[in-house]
Amino acid sequence: MVATIKDVAKRAGLSQATVSRALNKSGYVSQETLARVEQAAAELGYQPNWMARGLHGKSSNLIGLLVPEVMSLYDNSVIQYMTEKLHAHNYGLMLCIHNERADLDLKYLQLLHEKRVAGIIYTHPLNGDNSELVHQLAEHLPIIELNRRREAGLLDAVLADNIQGARQITRYLLGLGHRRIALIMGEDELTTGQNRLHGYQLALTEAGLPADRRLIRIGSFSRQHGEAAMHDLLDEDVAPTAILAGSNRILMGVLKTLTARNIHIPVDLSVAAFNDTEWLQIWNPPITTVDIAVEEMAHWAVDLLLKRISVPDVKPTPREYLLGTSLIIRESCRAV
Amino acid sequence: MVATIKDVAKRAGLSQATVSRALNKSGYVSQETLARVEQAAAELGYQPNWMARGLHGKSSNLIGLLVPEVMSLYDNSVIQYMTEKLHAHNYGLMLCIHNERADLDLKYLQLLHEKRVAGIIYTHPLNGDNSELVHQLAEHLPIIELNRRREAGLLDAVLADNIQGARQITRYLLGLGHRRIALIMGEDELTTGQNRLHGYQLALTEAGLPADRRLIRIGSFSRQHGEAAMHDLLDEDVAPTAILAGSNRILMGVLKTLTARNIHIPVDLSVAAFNDTEWLQIWNPPITTVDIAVEEMAHWAVDLLLKRISVPDVKPTPREYLLGTSLIIRESCRAV
DNA sequence: TTGAAAGCGATACCAG
């Protein structure tokens, strides 16, 4: 059996209460007692049982992170940073991956509830939503929307400024002289897709260019869509001179098609993307992209969440952090 | 406040004990009572507080997954599959990422202990080890080594058969007529590196080829090493005709160098790798690689762990699952 | 078949 506070108390010749106070540095304990307790605890390899702790109506010291998948540098950084930061505050991270499926999402929300997580950092699944349960949960614990906005009136959120990002990279392409810039985008049911589309259109409008509907291909954030849309675009009467791939997956499809059709970047076609991933740097040529400040994102999400946890407020005014994007210029776009 | 079993009992006009039995389907409960309890629970949106549950000396219903990072298709699949399978058994997954740092690893092991996880699925950090704590923990809970073997006499393990994998792909290259096959490998302190090296040498020996030391570049599993080693190899008097990149990161370095030096795959040089990732398929040309059965791996790890948890045995005979690898032939290697 | 009551491990209040 694992050592309990009783064992420590016995070994130190003190009461549980004193041991508890000593270990938590709450209340008054003499130097000598503290030393005795610490030694006893060390000898027994004592680690407080956190379930018993949490039972006292206090927080579970667990945070739920519910995300679509964990495949990119982005995901890795988010998780990595969050685990570190949370651990520093003695929280654990319970990870759930819903894979864009609403049914799994629902299950995981329930699981997180049962586990009495102190809060949830949440990226909605693309399709379907469990807003009923989300609303219900939100009454008991803070939920922070990460990257995808859906409950603007109710929940806090930490978001990437996708409008700016899209505008920024579109402007860059316009600046290079491109006039026929195609956008291949995923689902527009959530803010990510909507905003990137919006930013793109904004930049075009600002440049006094008409929005050509045939240059905009909205489908899913998948390789398949990227591949097919790219083929389509190349088959148009007037092919675009630059492609904006709405995500890494879409980009993969785009690249696949270009390779298949023996089209060279950037001489034949300029290509730019959203989000940065390791392989974008080593691609030949390296791909220009607009990236979000992942670490900051994780930082604010955790920060905000811990704040909400420490100062419980039944009906707080939702806060929203919008994180800047940065254009990473590499070699996949040329001037025309 | 969230509903407790008391509230349910009150609402159903029964005692806590009865409600508990009804909800857990343990002991005798009449049909009618069961229905009343279930209705009351549903009305209140009751979810058992699992900390209180775990307090009874029972399992915490939490599993710790301690891994180096989460960046590849491999990691994603492992986590994805594990969360699903664990959730089916009503377990949660607590994820920790040590990032190959022994100090973080230590912290996370302690955290997992404190959280009283029911078991740990563990991939050691490359450098340094915390075997003392691991040994200590192993006395209280099952730990399964995933992918990297270190405590063969003590812990269970689920491993990829890297010897076979390396042998397989080396043979493939030999079959294509290659005689100067270079291996760029990462740290050989853990089994992954050791076994891949071993399998490579095995295949060469079987083919009656001498091991040329200058063709073997052992360093770290990093892009930098891949990049530098590739440069080195090309500067040798007799350059290799095929390259075996010991990991995805190493492969990235290799590809970077080849691009920089304008060397074309596979006409100038054949390239093969270990582990599959999405971008390998869309590379031009698509990269041949030897892959492991990730889903099976996750399956066995969870299976074994749950078995160990349900049948606690202070000193079980360690079991080891060795998972087969499969050669994925694409277009990056040519016959000479 | 049901209810009362004793813990599980830690915290926190109240006396001393």
Place this chain on the structure above:
DNA sequence: CTGGTATCGCTTTCAA
């Protein structure tokens, strides 16, 4: 400064 004790939510005997 320290020790007893009620308490958290639930499971689990033991009686009824």
